[in-house]
Amino acid sequence: MTHxxxxxxxxxxxxxxxxxxxxxxxxxxxxxxxxxxETPLSALAEGDADLAPDIAAAAGVLVAPDxxxxxSREPDAERSMASTTKIMTALVVLxxxxxxxxxxxxxxxxxxxxxxxxxxxxASYELRTLLEAVLVRSGNDAAVALAEHxxxxxxxxxxxxxxxASRMGLASTRFANPHGLDADGHHTSxxxxxxxxxVAMSDPxxxxxxxxPAVTVESAxxxxxxxxxxxxxxxFEGATGVKTGWTRxxxxxxxxxxxxxxxxxxxxxxxxxxxxxxxxxxxxxxEWGFAHYRTVELVEAGDRVGHVRVADYLDVTVETRVGExxxxxxxxxxxxxxxxxxxxxxxxxxxxAGERVGTLSFVxxxxxxxxxxxxxxxxxxxxxxxxxxxIAFVRAWRAVFGDADTRSGEVTPAPLAASPDxxxx
Numbered sequence: 001m002t003h004x005x006x007x008x009x010x011x012x013x014x015x016x017x018x019x020x021x022x023x024x025x026x027x028x029x030x031x032x033x034x035x036x037x038e039t040p041l042s043a044l045a046e047g048d049a050d051l052a053p054d055i056a057a058a059a060g061v062l063v064a065p066d067x068x069x070x071x072s073r074e075p076d077a078e079r080s081m082a083s084t085t086k087i088m089t090a091l092v093v094l095x096x097x098x099x100x101x102x103x104x105x106x107x108x109x110x111x112x113x114x115x116x117x118x119x120x121x122x123a124s125y126e127l128r129t130l131l132e133a134v135l136v137r138s139g140n141d142a143a144v145a146l147a148e149h150x151x152x153x154x155x156x157x158x159x160x161x162x163x164x165a166s167r168m169g170l171a172s173t174r175f176a177n178p179h180g181l182d183a184d185g186h187h188t189s190x191x192x193x194x195x196x197x198x199v200a201m202s203d204p205x206x207x208x209x210x211x212x213p214a215v216t217v218e219s220a221x222x223x224x225x226x227x228x229x230x231x232x233x234x235x236f237e238g239a240t241g242v243k244t245g246w247t248r249x250x251x252x253x254x255x256x257x258x259x260x261x262x263x264x265x266x267x268x269x270x271x272x273x274x275x276x277x278x279x280x281x282x283x284x285x286x287e288w289g290f291a292h293y294r295t296v297e298l299v300e301a302g303d304r305v306g307h308v309r310v311a312d313y314l315d316v317t318v319e320t321r322v323g324e325x326x327x328x329x330x331x332x333x334x335x336x337x338x339x340x341x342x343x344x345x346x347x348x349x350x351x352x353a354g355e356r357v358g359t360l361s362f363v364x365x366x367x368x369x370x371x372x373x374x375x376x377x378x379x380x381x382x383x384x385x386x387x388x389x390x391i392a393f394v395r396a397w398r399a400v401f402g403d404a405d406t407r408s409g410e411v412t413p414a415p416l417a418a419s420p421d422x423x424x425x
Contacts, residue, residue, distance in 0.1 A: 029055065030055070035073075036333045054284060056277050057272050057281050058073075058251070058271030059077050060072070060270055061267070063194040063198065063265065064289075064329065066329075067198065068331070069194075071288070073190075077172075078172050079187060079188065079189065080186065081193065081250060082247040083179065083245035083246070083247075084243050084244075084253055084254075085178065085188075086138060086143055086178070087193070088161050089134060089143050090134060090209075091199065091203070092157065093131060093146050093150055097127055097149060099128040102127070103125050103146060103149045104145075104149075105119045105123055105145045108144060109142075111141075112141050112143075112144050113140065115138045116139055117133035117134075117141055117142040125145075129215065129217060131209060134146065135209045136227075136228045137214075139226070144179060158175050158177060161175040172188060180247065182248065197241070197255045197266050200242065207240065210233075210243065230254070232258070236283060238259045242256065246275070252277065253270045253271065256268075256269070263294065263329060265290065267286050293329060293331045293332075295329055296327065298326045298369075299360070300325045303321060305320050305360055305374060306374075309346045313349070314395070318357070319377040319378060320341075320358060320376065323374065328370045334367065335364055337363075338363050340362075341358060341359075341361075341374065342358050343374060347376075350380060350381050350382045351376045351379065353375075353377060357375065359371055359372070
């Protein structure tokens with residue numbers, strides 16, 4: 001056991017050193033078919049294409065909190081999923097069973113082989129412990145024991161898995177077992193796994209379990225400590241989950257998540273050639289994502305934006321101010337963040353301070369990022385009868401003698417104070 005822990009620490013140190021080397025690593029690659037946002041690299045300007053992360057995986061995605069894909073490579077290609085399968089296993093178990101249930105390990109469960117939680121045939125375990133063994137150390141025996149407990153047999157449990165996948169809209173996903181060992185008809189896609197992970201991480205128990213450094217399980221030789229197979233946990237800033245996987249058919253895979261400054265990103269890496277490469281790729285993707293997708297303060301409540309003219313007067317305008325503070329998550333690869341002020345050509349008096357007179361929008365390309373109300377900053381009373389007579393006389397004079405009405409219309413808002421720097425990475 002000491003040798004195993006020492007080896008895992010060496011691997012973690014190697015991965016930490018490897019990521020510091022950045023995109024110069026031999027296993028990295030950038031493909032023309034990769035996408036930044038929704039745009040293929042081949043369609044981007046050279047300077048923008050140079051910003052792409054250097055990733056070795058055969059397929060993958062990086063997903064923002066709202067489900068938006070920030071980077072992708074073959075996101076919908078059907079691939080073997082290995083033990084990332086167990087994310088769905090955990091969801092189905094939690095939907096149909098109680099964490100305090102007692103689960104007895106059958107001969108079939110104890111003999112499933114490969115990744116094992118070293119469960120004892122005939123022994124009973126708390127369901128919570130077995131689920132931790134599934135998510136922390138990828139125990140195939142624990143996955144089968146849980147499936148049999150929930151549905152009576154593996155086939156019925158797999159039906160539940162596929163029903164859940166269909167309900168979630170996972171178009172490229174089909175399950176044949178609860179553990180992820182290679183099987184015909186057992187496949188998913190990077191995009192589907194990102195969706196699945198985001199749903200799973202909304203469950204507080206799954207979120208807690210995937211962050212555990214280790215879980216202790218009673219084996220035939222006594223208590224055994226099973227360390228988390230996700231080497232990002234505890235070594236990568238903000239790491240929150242989720243699940244590793246490996247089979248001969250799938251290669252090395254990882255669904256990784258991390259949270260910084262209130263933003264949680266999900267990176268899916270499928271089909272790397274080594275265990276180390278999957279962690280390096282996930283780190284690269286997450287660091288790249290946090291550099292380019294972040295919260296920007298757009299405006300503060302009370303900021304002066306412009307003016308709108310008051311129809312009842314000659315040359316009177318009312319100042320407009322922002323009605324509320326607005327922060328938004330912005331992906332700088334999408335380009336310049338612009339303001340658009342929408343106000344009527346004029347408003348009629350009386351105008352009251354705080355009255356809504358328009359809308360300020362923030363856009364990137366064709367995407368609406370945020371909107372905020374524009375409010376009148378001051379009262380403008382309705383002119384008296386004598387004042388209206390004066391105004392009418394002046395307008396008539398100007399109409400006859402050609403003196404233009406100098407009332408000001410919409411004032412273009414000032415540039416954003418906090419515009420994202422797309423070269424920051």
